[in-house]
Amino acid sequence: MDSSLKALKLMIVDDSNIIRRRIERSQQIARLEVVGAACNGREAVDLFRRTQPDVVTMDLTMPEMDGIECVQELVAINPKVLILVVSALADKATAVEAIEKGANGFLCKPFNDRQLNEALEELLSET
Amino acid sequence: MLKEGEIRTFIEGTTNYFETSAQQAASVGSPYLVTDGKPGAYEYTGVIGISGARKGIVYFTAPRGMLTVLLMRMQETDSSDENIRDLVGEVANTISGNARRDFGKNFVISVPMVIAREPDRVTAPHARSYVIPINWRTHSAKLVVCLE
Numbered sequence: 001m002d003s004s005l006k007a008l009k010l011m012i013v014d015d016s017n018i019i020r021r022r023i024e025r026s027q028q029i030a031r032l033e034v035v036g037a038a039c040n041g042r043e044a045v046d047l048f049r050r051t052q053p054d055v056v057t058m059d060l061t062m063p064e065m066d067g068i069e070c071v072q073e074l075v076a077i078n079p080k081v082l083i084l085v086v087s088a089l090a091d092k093a094t095a096v097e098a099i100e101k102g103a104n105g106f107l108c109k110p111f112n113d114r115q116l117n118e119a120l121e122e123l124l125s126e127t
Numbered sequence: 128m129l130k131e132g133e134i135r136t137f138i139e140g141t142t143n144y145f146e147t148s149a150q151q152a153a154s155v156g157s158p159y160l161v162t163d164g165k166p167g168a169y170e171y172t173g174v175i176g177i178s179g180a181r182k183g184i185v186y187f188t189a190p191r192g193m194l195t196v197l198l199m200r201m202q203e204t205d206s207s208d209e210n211i212r213d214l215v216g217e218v219a220n221t222i223s224g225n226a227r228r229d230f231g232k233n234f235v236i237s238v239p240m241v242i243a244r245e246p247d248r249v250t251a252p253h254a255r256s257y258v259i260p261i262n263w264r265t266h267s268a269k270l271v272v273c274l275e
Contacts, residue, residue: 015238016217018203018210025202061220063238088224093232109221110147 041065075102173219
């Protein structure tokens with residue numbers, strides 16, 4: 001790892017435990033350190049306030065509070081947060097809406113390890 | 128009633144799921160129509176409610192053995208009942224969500240509901256359902272699409 005690069009905190013938001021664990025296990029970006037995972041938007045907002053992550057992976061279809069609403073809340077708390085939406089919702093309108101609400105990237109499920117890491121690399125290139 | 132192209136959307140979603148998540152292709156048999164409201168189910172079923180422009184359900188149903196191997200292919204070592212339930216719901220959610228690429232944003236999907244070990248509880252809201260048979264490794268599963 002390039003010591004000149006600041007370590008970044010990653011929060012994972014998905015209602016599927018399997019997907020949360022898969023993202024944590026598969027992400028190979030040396031700069032990223034997973035600081036927490038949440039299973040719905042409401043829990044994510046609480047965890048976001050406590051852990052102050054720099055990067056978030058965000059599912060969209062979740063109980064309690066969906067991902068689009070959560071993206072808006074997180075961006076309102078910290079406009080600099082980088083959010084990668086990871087969702088099965090494959091229509092263009094949803095991706096555009098997520099970006100308009102403040103997300104920085106969109107990865108469609110299902111994904112493999114290479115696709116996840118490429119999406120995260122692209123997201124981090126904005127830093 | 129589904130058009131041929133709409134059925135193809137779900138077939139492509141199913142094959143893409145296995146190719147990408149498990150890195151091992153599934154073969155899909157010829158879809159068939161069930162008209163008695165009982166498309167049938169295996170041990171675990173993930174049900175997605177559909178609302179908006181279309182109404183009905185999409186469900187993915189599979190035996191535990193298949194889901195356990197699928198978890199292993201995804202490098203998940205925990206094959207607890209909780210994770211098996213999670214997986215069957217996630218497969219249904221992913222295939223249904225991917226269908227919005229063709230059906231559009233008004234194809235609104237619910238969060239998954241999972242039914243385990245009670246296949247008789249799995250029923251279709253309308254008499255007519257399309258069943259897409261799925262064969263993966265030595266296992267059989269099916270995707271059921273029941274839309275107005």
